Structure formats: structure tokens, C-alpha cells
Amino acid sequence: RDEIKLLQRYIDELKGKVDLTVALIHEGVPARQSSMGGTDVRRALDKDIQTASQVKGLDILITGHAHVGTPEPIKVGNTLILSTDSGGIDVGKLVLDYKEKPHDFTVKNFELKTIYADEWKPDPQTKQVIDGWNKKLDEVVQQTVAKSPVELKRAYGESASLGNLAADALLVAAGKNTQLALTNSGGIRNEIPAGAITMGGVISTFPFPNELVTMDLTGKQLRSLMEHGASLSNGVLQVSKGLEMKYDSSKPVGQRVITLTLNGKPIEDATIYHIATQSFLADGGDGFTAFTEGKARNTTGGYYVYHAVVDYFKAGNTITDEQINGMRVKDIK
Template sequence: MLTALLMSSLGACVPTPVDGGGADLEGQPVRLTFLHTSDVHSRLYEYEFTPSFTDTELGLQEGLGPYGGLAEMAYILKRERAKAGRVLHLDSGDCFQGAVVFNQFSGEAEFRTMSAAGLDAAVVANHEFDAGAANLATQGATWARFDLLAANYDFADSELPYANELEDLVLPTGMYELDGLRVGVIGMGNISSLNSIYDQSNSMGIRVIEPGQAIPDEAVMLRAEGADLIVVLSHLGLDEDIENAKLYKDIDIILGGHNHIALDPPLVVVNEETGKRIPIVHSGAFAKFVGRLDVVVQDGEVLSTDYQLFPIDGTVPEDPEVAEILLEYKEQLDYDLKLDQVIGYAETELTRYGTTGGDSMLGNLTAEAMRFYPGVETEIALTNTLGIRSDIPAGDITLDTLYNSMPFDNTVTTMFLSGREVQELLDYATERSTERGCESQIQVAGIKFTMNCEAAVAEDIVINGTPLSPEGTYELATNNYIAHGGSGFEVLERNTTQIDTGISIRDVVKQSISAARTLPQKGICEEDGRIATVY
């Protein structure tokens, strides 16, 4: 399916309808600019954090905060668009979920500001469904002035009431004519995360189409419509982007996301059939960077590429149009939630990942808070590491900081597990962690064990000082996402003793921080080796 893009008021060559005509470019080298963003995760407002070594190497320097922000991102996007001739701004998805603005406004602010920034098209990724498919349909139809693309999501066979809206709203491809040059864009959403949605018994009526079918089929149709260039706008992740570049001959460029990484320079992969060199661009996450890829194309062949990665720090001005929109939401957030209220103090940065790949400061804080919370009070607790989305900087801990670190509205679920089920649970977590560089994908309380990433099994399991008994019974506190099978936790999904307490995990952690006042303290919010790693 093809689409004509809404016209932008920005001062550069903008996409026109596919039947709009254009210059005869046969035999001519043509310059084209792609502006690329990805995984904004609701970081619409500036925020403080300590740039990692990789961030610093990519140009995001310590001491130049605050970082990110959609108004600042829009300033760079509009500046670079004004410098270019033929230009497309493409986003690799997951602009939803990651800060309080999403919890309160369900994606309205994200779509409004991305539209005002001049976005041309975005792939629909897994977190766009976090408030439900019906919400995506509503927000997209109401606020998105850009194309939403996903060739591997098919809503046509669903009988759910919003399916027709999504089928019309989410297009498999877009064709964009830029002064005679036709660019076909194929959207590819994340499949593995959709499988997690199915695992939660929360099917949204989406039929998933594998890349091996979607990419070649859509590329053939785009070529038949006269596409000079085929771009895959992907949220599949870098490994799948590399595989697709090797396998599918019609791909010319891949603009990717999902892994929250920035590649400078872009990775270049040689197609196994044609020998064509295909650039793969990933431009970071959390509104920390904007990528600009300049290509020279002649008769459908990419002759050369040049890439720049622009860091977004405190030196970048705001775009007035986007800043005005954001002010509306900030005033409402401040009125409703008082986000600047201080709930505690961090003497040092509180980290979500451990230094050895095992337990972490924030992971231990969260798991302990869950199991000891009044009305929960279980023997053990377990939560997924990725439910904690960012470190907490040193200094005052505000409610806004907590929302940025723990944006998901997950609740505490309790259940009883046999000892064998505890073993199965920890084996699965170890296997999953092994696939991710032996970085623990869970955080625990009341449990101590060794994550053997060589054998992909959990060993030496101790429950509250006593070795695990296969015949024993243990009460667990976890979050409702993995309790329903999210991220493949089937051993929890099939448990019939589940009780969703309705208690917000973020509120549990807030109370724990407020009670402690200052973190870390001995035994609170510190690494203690409860998850050891062997690899």
C-alpha cells in the first residue's frame, strides 16, 4: 500500500504525492538526506544523567547537561532540514513509554511534538502498543501528521473494533517523491516483543508476517511503482538488520532501532546475492542524538554515503513551536503530580545494571521493596531488569526522576511456586541472560544463586539462607507483566495461584526511598552478590 505524505511547512524539498511528477534524473548523481531518530521513549523534556563511555565517544560530553528533549531535537532536525535539498525524516519507533508524560497523556504529547518537528514517517514498534492497540489507533488518527508504517503487522483478519482503524492507519510502506527521486520505505516492527504480548494473553488481533515474506514482497511492489531507492525503516534490532541486509537484494539502506545503540560510522553489510554494500544506521535512544545520512544516488545505485551524529545536550537551543506545545503538558503535569517534589537523596548514582552482570543497586532496592511491602510480605521477589529503564543520578531524587527510571505502570502480583518451579524460573532467566552477554535479566530478593552462563543454568540456589528444596513451596512477589508471560516467562504465566494486588511497583519503590531518605545504605540499594555470574 502506498501513501502520499502530508506537506510540511519547513523550508526544504519535502515529499510530494507519488503522482506529482518531477525532474528527469536519469544518468545524474542525486544527493539525498535522511534525518534519523529512534527510541525516544517519551523523553520529551530535558533530563540529567551521567553519559556513559560510549555516549562520550559519540560526542555527548559529561558536564554539558541537561540532555535530550524534543524541543532541542526539533531544533537540530529543522536546522539540518533547512541545509538539505531532498530530505526525509524517518523514525525507527518506540516514541511511546519511558517518562511520566506518557503515563498521563497516553502518547498524545509524543505524536504532537514529533509531528511539529517535521517527522515524515515512523515505524510502529512494540511500545506504541503499551496503552493498547485502541489507544494507538486513537492517538495516531488524532495527532500523527506523519505516516505510520509496519509491513509485518496485519490487522485485516481481526474482528476487534479498532482493527479497521489500524488497518487504514498503519501502512506497510510509503512512497516519497523528492524532486523526481522516488524513495520507497518499508516499515518493519519488532516481532519478538509482539510475541510477548501474545504470551500475556492480551492478543491484539495482529497477524505477524515474517521479514522473509514482507520485505521481498513489498520491495517488488515498490519497484513496480517506480521506486529508485528502497529503505527498510526497522525496529527489529541490529542482529536482524544485519541478517536482512545479507539476504534481501532489493534493500538499499536500513535505518534501525530497538537496541538503543548509536553506530558512528554506520555498519556496512554486503548483500550475499548482489554484492551490494548496504549501510545500516542506528542513531541512539532517549532523544540523545539525531543522525544525518547523506547519500548520492545515480539510477537507483547508492554511490556514496556520509553520516553525522549530532548530540543533544544543554548547548542546543529549543525549537519554539515544539517548546510551546511541551509547556502545555508540563503545566498540567506539575499541577496534577508535583513532579519536582523531593522523595529522597542519592549520595552517588544509583545504577540499574550491576558491575559484574548480576544484581544491581536499583534492582535490589526494587525487589526488596516489593517483598516487604505491607499487604505483600512474601518470602521471595523477582522482577525483570528491563522494567527499570534508567539510572538515578546523584543528588535530590524527585518524583520526576523516579518516573524516568520506572515508567511502567506495573503492579505487584503474588503466587506460590514449588521448588522445582523456582529452579525452572531461574534456569529460564539464566538462559535468557546468557543470550544477552550474561547480563542478568532479573533482579531478586530472598534468593541467592549463581547464573552459570556457560551451561545456561542456575546453580547453588539459596532461599533466605537455606538451600532450595525441590519439594518446598515458596511465595513469590513479581510484576504483573512477567506474571502474565511477558518476555517469555511461561513458568509464571501458567501458575493458577496468582493474585494481582493492584499495588503499583513505582509507589512501592517511592515509599522505600522516602523511608530510607538517603541512598545507598548498608543492605539497602547496594550490590551484594546475590546473583553471581560464571561465564
């Protein structure tokens, strides 16, 4: 659906019925492109800025996907864009001076108030319920499933150790006839510290109920998927060992893939490749619509990415140097 058209439709319906129009939006790309990368609030809000510039009559746009707070509201036309930090770190407070006629408002005060745990007392009844569940969960999530010599990290614009691990695990889980595996950068939600890797650590890193899917894709479709990843609208695809892509982010979108190889041989447009992925991508998630063109699709119901990672370790596989350092997807700009 076209979010601009829908938003404009509802704003038009509300005209004359409300004092202010406020949209709560979750779109765009995270501000952190990799574990080592810096943040750029304005870049992370590019999609929100684009929305605010196209929708007429929207007063306030509160967004969340950037995961980085706006030190002060960003004004685009007559729209204010605001964001808090992620993880409940802070609460945003906006105070406006509002005039009904003519319709106008100014920012009197805006702050991001940091929430410190020692400033708040938990509700005893709620805490009792949470403690009960935590006790049951600890029996599962504290189990050690593997060890890592280094912190395992994620990235959006290139390969990362967690992406390499997840793709390799999906490849193994899919079986010997599968040639390669792909997963999305945005589905990796945490880093894993060096040392013991727990069940809870794996689940929190790969938290989504995205089921293992296998299908056949042509080389042309595969290249289309990798080109979409190289557009960086939702991050590159993380890939299994043997698949390599070099791209140039300085080139126009759709013309960025420089080389795409499997086991050292170029991907051929007419060749059929048996691939593994997960259901979010298989259904075209994050704009990777070429997955929906796949043939011979098979879904392993109830078997998620974190299951594949845990089973990968249970089978005796360990974290390899290539998974840690392998730059399977690389920007050569």
C-alpha cells in the same frame, strides 16, 4: 510471532513495487550492560545482524535498541545496519547513490549530527503548552521521597542497587506471605544521583505501567526463569534480599545457573514459592515465559513499580548498604 518470517513476507510483497526496502526495528539488547560498563556497538547489534543475515531483499535496517550510534553503516550481506544514539542526542543522515537496473546502491555519505540545544529556537506556541504542563508536573515530581548517600545504578548482567531496591520494594508491597520478588533489568531506565530522591526521579527510573502481581511458582519454574536471565538475552532478573544466584556465563545457555538459594537454602524443584513480580514479566515479557505457568495469580490494578518504591520510602525504609553493594545475582565466570 516470528519477526524473520513476517519481515520476509512483507519484503516479498513489496518486491518490484519500491526502489529500496527500509525496516525500522527495535530489538536486541542495550549496548550498556551496566552503569560502569563500556559499550560495544557490534555486540549490541547482534540481534540486528542476525536478522539482516536471515532476511533476503532488505536494503537498509535502521535500529534503535542498542542506544549507541553506528559511526558508519555495518554491512551484512547486502543489508546496511544503522543506529543513532539515544535520547535525541543526534540525527542520522544517510546519502546513497542508487541504481535502478541492476538494483544497486552505495553509501555516498553517512553522519550522526549532534543536536545542540542552543542551535535551535523552540516554537513559541508549543513551548507555552509544555511550560504549562511542566508547572503542574513540578508540584508533584519535585517532591523529595528519600535520600541516598550514593548514586543508585542499574545493570543487566548482575545485581545493581536500583534492581535490589525495586525488588525489595515489590516484596514489601506484596505482603508478609510473599517469599521473594523479581523484576526485569530492562524495566529500570535511569540512574538516580546521590542526594535527594524525588518523585520524578523514581517515576523516570521505573516509568512503565507494570502492575504488582503475586503468584505461586514451583522451584523448577523459578530455576527456569533464572536460567533465562542468565542467558543474558534480555538481562538477568533483579531479585529481593534473601534470594541469591551464582551463574557462569561461559557455560552453554540453559546450563549456567550454578547455585540458587533462598535465605541460604537451595531452591527445591518441587517446592511452591509465593512470589511477587510485575505484569510485564507475569505475562511472559522479555522471554520469561515460565511466569505464565504461575498459579494463584493476583494483580493489584493500577499499582505500579514506582508506587511500590515510593511507598517503601514512605513506610520509613531507607537505602541500605546491602542494597548498594549486595551482589545477589553474580556471574562467576
